Amino acid sequence: MTIRANDIFTPQGILEEVEKDPKLDFLMNIFNIPRAFGVSGFGGNWDVGKHSYATALIAVFWAKFNKYPEVTRNKLVIMALLHDLHESVTGDILPMFKTDELRSKLDELQNNILEALEVEYDENLEKDLKICDLVAFLYEVKQVSPNIMHPKKLNLANVMANRQLETIYKYCEKKGIEKKKIQKFLNWLEI
Numbered sequence: 001m002t003i004r005a006n007d008i009f010t011p012q013g014i015l016e017e018v019e020k021d022p023k024l025d026f027l028m029n030i031f032n033i034p035r036a037f038g039v040s041g042f043g044g045n046w047d048v049g050k051h052s053y054a055t056a057l058i059a060v061f062w063a064k065f066n067k068y069p070e071v072t073r074n075k076l077v078i079m080a081l082l083h084d085l086h087e088s089v090t091g092d093i094l095p096m097f098k099t100d101e102l103r104s105k106l107d108e109l110q111n112n113i114l115e116a117l118e119v120e121y122d123e124n125l126e127k128d129l130k131i132c133d134l135v136a137f138l139y140e141v142k143q144v145s146p147n148i149m150h151p152k153k154l155n156l157a158n159v160m161a162n163r164q165l166e167t168i169y170k171y172c173e174k175k176g177i178e179k180k181k182i183q184k185f186l187n188w189l190e191i
Helices: 024-032 036-040 048-065 070-082 100-116 123-143 151-174 179-189
Strands: none
Touching: 024 048, 048 070, 048 123, 048 179, 070 123, 123 151, 123 179, 151 179
16 A cells, blocks of 8 residues: 555645644644544534544543552553544544555554654553543443433443443453453442
């Protein structure tokens, strides 16, 4: 896949010129990008900016829940807040459409932006970040307001929430985090 950054326009200018020196207009564009799960009809008013902010807040709670030191908490919160900056130009893409090649290009773009901002991700916190990201999506799904006059839509919203919960459990199991721990955290957050 050849992605030509000089053919992609951003609020700041051509991507090729912007990705290594992003300014506020480019970065704030994440608040104009609707969340992809809206294609299911439950998008509400969620955008990538709100998702990123929710992920950062959940990171604060996750760090408190795990009694992480202040430095670790702060790193995780910054990582959470910035984890989807590339979507300010790419939009939010459903995971099932992300091929390995596309993921590689998205990672390259994200890394260029982070490098320009002089922000380094702590690889030791990547699983924590993923948990916060997954929990943020669960929170998002639970915030939708399907019309109560349409039981089918309410049922679908519950199915989505249950699937996301299973995704969280599977991820945690794969990373050696006990199901009870994540259940306790979700209960503590009242999600």
